[in-house]
Amino acid sequence: MNDIDRASDLLRRGGLVAFPTETVYGLGADATHSAAVRRIFTAKGRPATNPLIIHVADATTARRYATIWPESAERLAATFWPGPLTLVLPKASVIVPEATAGRDTVGLRVPNHPLALQLLRAFGGPVAAPSANRSNHISPTEAKHVRQELGDAVDLILDGGPCQVGIESTVLDLSVAHPTVLRPGHVTREQIESVIGPVELFSGSIQSHIAAASPGQQLRHYSPHTPAYHFELNERDAILAALAQSSERVAVMMQGRIESSSTSIVPIVAPTNPTGYARSLYGTLRLLDQNAYSAIWIELPPATPQWLAIRDRLIRATQPAEKLKFGI
Numbered sequence: 001m002n003d004i005d006r007a008s009d010l011l012r013r014g015g016l017v018a019f020p021t022e023t024v025y026g027l028g029a030d031a032t033h034s035a036a037v038r039r040i041f042t043a044k045g046r047p048a049t050n051p052l053i054i055h056v057a058d059a060t061t062a063r064r065y066a067t068i069w070p071e072s073a074e075r076l077a078a079t080f081w082p083g084p085l086t087l088v089l090p091k092a093s094v095i096v097p098e099a100t101a102g103r104d105t106v107g108l109r110v111p112n113h114p115l116a117l118q119l120l121r122a123f124g125g126p127v128a129a130p131s132a133n134r135s136n137h138i139s140p141t142e143a144k145h146v147r148q149e150l151g152d153a154v155d156l157i158l159d160g161g162p163c164q165v166g167i168e169s170t171v172l173d174l175s176v177a178h179p180t181v182l183r184p185g186h187v188t189r190e191q192i193e194s195v196i197g198p199v200e201l202f203s204g205s206i207q208s209h210i211a212a213a214s215p216g217q218q219l220r221h222y223s224p225h226t227p228a229y230h231f232e233l234n235e236r237d238a239i240l241a242a243l244a245q246s247s248e249r250v251a252v253m254m255q256g257r258i259e260s261s262s263t264s265i266v267p268i269v270a271p272t273n274p275t276g277y278a279r280s281l282y283g284t285l286r287l288l289d290q291n292a293y294s295a296i297w298i299e300l301p302p303a304t305p306q307w308l309a310i311r312d313r314l315i316r317a318t319q320p321a322e323k324l325k326f327g328i
């Protein structure tokens, strides 16, 4: 039996299979199998209130799992699938309630990775798959990250090499009156608007006690263990000056050269284009986290549409610098 057959066989028997997508690695289970889906939540330590994305091989299959398939879904699927866009639509009953955390909507996506597509075709049905990390930790962009995160809790890991996009899919809610981006991603709001017209952006962080449109969008998410902070370009000089005076060894990640002769600052040069930045982001955070820095400082890229998804992930992974009373 080859790996794909083995993986699809495991899914059929209620197993957990981690697989590569173009965004991040997913932790997959049969979305029509309650016990299998519950295993995902246990393996990740994920709150049962946070719904999973359902992966399918193509748009024709996706339609089976939504009770309404609007023209907007048809056009977006034709434009962006396979690809990093998740569409939230009214849910068909065959998807078990555990998978959508009891919601009557379902997030559907066709991932753009050859191994994922082979697996989804071989399995034939819907595969519930969150990112294959422990809840609230950094998403895995290589097979070895999955092993580090989940160990033996996963029955099989398909290794498809490093993920090309590197951050999670754009989540677009089509179940509401005005289509709304719940999570920004590689597919931008502007790209979506060029296909279906005006789209809202779900803004602001959600306090966890308030029922959230997309529960994964709480303020703290995707974090490293090392204390990590973000700052804006206009805060750079004040931050570097303050860090240079401290005896603690810190990593400072920003675009371009860091003008500091201080030995306490370890400079990390970040890519200047959004594609490269996204691709390396989680791997870099993971490495920095393993390096015993006292803290990780990250300068946010510009607040422009093309950087929106990356800023979103960085802001969720880190705390604002103001908290540290740097006088800024």
Ligand code: TXA
Residues within 6 Å of the ligand: 021, 023, 024, 025, 026, 027, 050, 051, 052, 053, 084, 086, 088, 100, 103, 105, 106, 107, 109, 111, 129, 130, 131, 132, 167, 168, 169, 170, 171, 182, 183, 213, 214, 215, 216, 217
């Ligand atoms: O790129 C991705 O989307 C990756 C790969 C594996 O496909 N998956 C991923 O899954 O990031 P996860 O579980 O880490 O994030 C899913 C996000 C969460 O923010 C969740 O709240 C939201 O999608 N979501 C899923 N179903 C939803 C629904 N029915 N309504 C609103 N939000 C939903």
Ligand code: MG
Residues within 6 Å of the ligand: 130, 131, 139
């Ligand atoms: Mg996740």
